[in-house]
Amino acid sequence: ETLLTQSPATLSLSPGERATLSCRASQYIGNSLGWYQQKPGQAPRLLFYYASNRATDIPARFSGSGSGTDFTLTISSLEPEDSAVYYCQQRRSWPDTFGQGTKLEIK
Amino acid sequence: QVQLVQSGAEMKKPGASVKVSCKAGGYTFTDYFIHWVRQAPGQGLEWMGRINPNSGATNLAQKFQGSVTMTRDTSISTAYMEWSSLKSDDTAVFYCVKLWGWTVAGTSDFLDVWGQGTAVTVSS
Numbered sequence: 001e002t003l004l005t006q007s008p009a010t011l012s013l014s015p016g017e018r019a020t021l022s023c024r025a026s027q028y029i030g031n032s033l034g035w036y037q038q039k040p041g042q043a044p045r046l047l048f049y050y051a052s053n054r055a056t057d058i059p060a061r062f063s064g065s066g067s068g069t070d071f072t073l074t075i076s077s078l079e080p081e082d083s084a085v086y087y088c089q090q091r092r093s094w095p096d097t098f099g100q101g102t103k104l105e106i107k
Numbered sequence: 108q109v110q111l112v113q114s115g116a117e118m119k120k121p122g123a124s125v126k127v128s129c130k131a132g133g134y135t136f137t138d139y140f141i142h143w144v145r146q147a148p149g150q151g152l153e154w155m156g157r158i159n160p161n162s163g164a165t166n167l168a169q170k171f172q173g174s175v176t177m178t179r180d181t182s183i184s185t186a187y188m189e190w191s192s193l194k195s196d197d198t199a200v201f202y203c204v205k206l207w208g209w210t211v212a213g214t215s216d217f218l219d220v221w222g223q224g225t226a227v228t229v230s231s
Contacts, residue, residue, distance in 0.1 A: 034207060034219075036152075043221035044152065049207040055219065087152055091208050095168040096142070096154040 002027050002090050004099035012105040019075040021102045023066075023088035031067045032092035038101075039084045047073070047086075080106050109133040111141075111203050111222035118228045124191040127225045129203030136184035137161040138210050143177065143188045144202045146224075155201075158186055161211050193229045200224045 003026040013019055023033065031051040036044035046055040048064035051071055061076045075082055083106040088099040114128040129141060143155040156167035158177040165177045176189045186203055207219040 038152075043202055043224055045221075046207060046219035049217055049219065053217070055207075055217070085151075089152070089154075091206070094166075095156075096206075098152040098154065101151045 001095060002029060002093045002097050004088050004090055004097055006086075006088060006099035006102045008102060009100075010103045010105065012107060013078055014107045015078050015080055017078050019078055019082070019104060021073040021075075021086055021104070023071040023073070023099050025069045025071075025090055027093070028068055029090045029092035032090055033064075033066070033071050034089040034091065035064055035071075035073045036087045036089060037082075037084045038087065044087065075104075078104075078106055082106060109205070109218060109220050111205060111220055113201075113203060113222040113225045116226040116228070118230065119193050120231055121194055121229055123193050123229075124189060125193060125227050126187055126189040127201050127203075127227070129186045129188070129222050131184045131186070131205070134205075136179075137181055138212070139205050139216065140211060141177075141179070141186040142204045142206050143175075144204055145199045146202070147196075147199045155188070157206075159211050160186065190227070193227075195229050195231070198227065198229045200226050 005024045007022045033051045034049050035047040038044040052064045063074045085101045087101050110132045112130045137160045140157045142157040145153045155171050158165045160179045179186045202224050203222040205220040210216050
């Protein structure tokens with residue numbers, strides 16, 4: 001099973017700042033990585049598929065990058081509504097797995 | 108529009124079973140896998156398995172084999188997840204998902220759709 005390790009566990013930043021979230025895979029997964037945003041009481045929402053392809057209606061301030069084992073989700077200028085838990089997910093190897101999440105707090 | 112609508116919250120006693128439904132709309136049900144994801148209270152997301160609605164074939168993560176059954180009824184475009192012999196630490200929200208990736212035919216698919224989630228509480 002491919003383990004995904006996300007860092008940091010928690011991130012506290014102010015509006016307008018830049019957020020950088022990391023996801024590291026325990027083995028090579030190519031670019032078969034997705035990023036999700038989950039707000040309290042809601043289902044997760046896909047942000048990126050295949051590491052860097054922005055999903056429908058995702059604002060341009062979000063970007064995804066990486067391949068192989070190291071991936072990054074960047075939010076260039078934080079908005080208050082970006083407060084959420086962010087998960088990475090790999091779809092390369094069986095079974096699908098998720099990272100443990102990064103909680104992003106907006107001060 | 109493409110949507111997945113799940114059945115309502117359930118409260119069960121330990122040892123009981125629960126069956127959660129997931130009705131698909133807005134697309135051809137048999138063309139896309141339905142996945143199930145569990146989220147325990149305050150915890151992360153855990154992929155449980157998937158069903159091919161066309162063939163009925165299932166693939167379950169090892170930890171769910173023996174306790175979880177996934178089925179479908181193509182006549183009403185609905186997938187089901189049944190969990191037997193529930194324990195109190197099985198309390199969770201269950202999501203059915205049409206995940207990005209590929210269709211049952213193996214072609215690429217980038218539309219990702221989640222049901223609203225079904226809370227299952229196991230308590231005596």
